[in-house]
Amino acid sequence: MTADLSRDTLTRSAEDYLKAVYHLTADGEAAGTNQLAEALDLAPASVSGMIRRLAEQGLLDHAPYRGVTLTADGRRVALRMLRRHRLIEAYLVAHLGYTWDTVHDEAERLEHAVSDTLVERMAKVLGDPLEDPHGDPIPGPDGSLAEMVYVPLADVPVGQEAEIRRVHTSQSDRLRYLSGAGLVPGARVKVVAREPFAGPVRLRIGKRDQVIANELALMLLCSLPGSLA
Amino acid sequence: MTADLSRDTLTRSAEDYLKAVYHLTADGEAAGTNQLAEALDLAPASVSGMIRRLAEQGLLDHAPYRGVTLTADGRRVALRMLRRHRLIEAYLVAHLGYTWDTVHDEAERLEHAVSDTLVERMAKVLGDPLEDPHGDPIPGPDGSLAEMVYVPLADVPVGQEAEIRRVHTSQSDRLRYLSGAGLVPGARVKVVAREPFAGPVRLRIGKRDQVIANELALMLLCSLPGSLA
DNA sequence: CTTGACATTTCGTATACACGAAATAACTAT
DNA sequence: ATAGTTATTTCGTGTATACGAAATGTCAAG
CATH class of the missing domain: 2.30.30.90 (Ferrous iron transport protein A (FeoA))
Known part of the structure; x- marks a missing residue:
């Protein structure tokens, strides 16, 4: 069932789409094409095409004209990206002199390039933190997420x-x-x-x-x- | 004269080609298409096409059927990649528990993703090292390289x-x-x-x-x- | 010189991803 | 119900990069 999500199966773009869908569907609602286009700063037509491909790969559920939600596989990918992103932010702030207003862009690029090994090394050095510098919870390596209600x-x-x-x-x-x-x-x-x-x-x-x-x-x-x- | 070499002007592929040309021309000889194809693990036909594009961008000098050498701009890019790569290796070994036999692949991916800011932060944390864990010299931020003869x-x-x-x-x-x-x-x-x-x-x-x-x-x-x- | 052998380039094609324009579906207000 | 508005998809295209097959250039051996 679980598709091959290891490394390099997914393009950067695909990872970004899945992350965006994750955020947009946090409210329980399916994410619309326009919404997604807005979030990713792309034309709706481009998003439409990518949605088709990701749905074919079993990462998104797509109800045409209704929007998309993540499949279990898609969620796994999104959570892994989230873990990467937040751990990278935490690491850069803790060890490389970044401030919370400057880490985002760097992490945004690095999250696509680091190996699982490196992510886990950073986690270890940081003492397996549960939150990033913005207070956002860091998903576990297994995809578990302790989301608090604030x-x-x-x-x-x-x-x-x-x-x-x-x-x-x-x-x-x-x-x-x-x-x-x-x-x-x-x-x-x-x-x-x-x-x-x-x-x-x-x-x-x-x-x-x-x-x-x-x-x-x-x-x-x-x-x-x-x-x- | 100096073209725009800042960020994102060049694709990952272009960066890899320039790095490879740098290494292959270390002996003073122009790099052949096949040589390059071998080094990059690509088909010669693909390399031929990319050579044309990089030559058009003023990064390579190409004498058809004779091979390529780096232009001044091309060398600048190659040396920047080299600095990134070696500093990243040094950093990963010094701070994230990597050993010299495991850093290469990680650095190979990260060198395309890190910002100049991050590279220089790592350099600073390391105390501006002159060599990486393999003893390879690290080019300066200005592209200077103290190559020893061993x-x-x-x-x-x-x-x-x-x-x-x-x-x-x-x-x-x-x-x-x-x-x-x-x-x-x-x-x-x-x-x-x-x-x-x-x-x-x-x-x-x-x-x-x-x-x-x-x-x-x-x-x-x-x-x-x-x-x- | 000429002829292989080999290196290189050209050509047609494929994939991934982006775009705008046009077609189409869905919803809303009358 | 239906017309208008808006969201979405489809279609044709463009760019970057890769490929294999075929054409072509180069050089060394005869």
């Missing part, structure tokens, strides 16, 4: 304290801004006020007050003291 | 002491054998005897005697105490 800071009630756990963006300008403001995984903040209609969020971090756009607050995933997380 | 162990006179400086192969089975025998860069050996007609070489290393095939002795590049190297 609350976007945008949804944390006013007056509530919260601890930032994940910062869900890979855009370096945003990451730079956020780390400048101390809004990194592990930081504790208190929501002081929020404007209605997706308005900005005012929060207290340490002794400073900070106002951030709702758009950013959506990316800061938090745990609330008292909840199990 | 004597193959196969040519060292009987009775002479020599220090191994470079081990000129990337085949892991040979490398494993050689390191098992202690024949690594820095080792001091004394040639005890040699059979005629490219026969095996008997040598003394430490307190042990060792006989190695001439083929291997050709790959062990040595400096002789007393010579300037």
Whole structure:
């Protein structure tokens, strides 16, 4: 059943498509062609063609005009890429002087080139970390993933304290801004006020007050003291 | 004059061809199509086509039926790949538990994927090494290369002491054998005897005697105490 | 000189992936 | 139901790289 997923069976493009489908279907919905085209910065026509090929290879389930989901094999590939990507990010930050706003692009290229051996060596050197520098969970070598349920800071009630756990963006300008403001995984903040209609969020971090756009607050995933997380 | 050699201007294949031409022309002779095809494990017809494209891009000089040499731009690319490759090997050995017989393939893939930034970070962490684990010199970021002239162990006179400086192969089975025998860069050996007609070489290393095939002795590049190297 | 033998190039073709334009399916609002 | 909008697919193409078969150039031996 399990197709040959070892090395070099899949092209870089295929790996990128599967990763994208993984992310787009995280909400349980099938991923549309346009969505995918947008995410991969390709023309919809190109995506349509690639979807056909990946479906033929048994990596995607495709319901024409309905979108795609990952097959078990496809998910395996996506999770392996995710593990690679996040471990590489963690390694580059820990050992090669990268900052969380600069690792993404490097990891994006390396994830297609490293061997399983190298990935596992990096994991070992890092002490088998469970999260990357953005707080994103790192899948196990077997494809297991301990996905926590966090609350976007945008949804944390006013007056509530919260601890930032994940910062869900890979855009370096945003990451730079956020780390400048101390809004990194592990930081504790208190929501002081929020404007209605997706308005900005005012929060207290340490002794400073900070106002951030709702758009950013959506990316800061938090745990609330008292909840199990 | 200097063409755009930054990132992504060149395909992986192009980089591999230029590297191969670099190695094949080390003796001063132009590299033939068949030679190149052999080195890259491709059909001569494919090489012929690629040669044309690389010549059009100003990376190779091509005299039809005569072979190719690198242009200045081509050499720049080749030396950058060489720097990448050797630094990556050095880094993997120093920090990620690789041995010199296992690094080659990994470096071969990574050299196409790492950014200049990452290469220079690795160089820095390593303290800007001048040689890789095989004793091969690492070109500078500017493309400078301090190539030493060494004597193959196969040519060292009987009775002479020599220090191994470079081990000129990337085949892991040979490398494993050689390191098992202690024949690594820095080792001091004394040639005890040699059979005629490219026969095996008997040598003394430490307190042990060792006989190695001439083929291997050709790959062990040595400096002789007393010579300037 | 001429003739093999061998190296090299040319030619037609295949695969993987991208594109735009045009055709088609699906949904939405009347 | 049906027309318009939007999403998706199909089709014809282009680029990069590989291949084998056939044509052609080169050189050494006679």
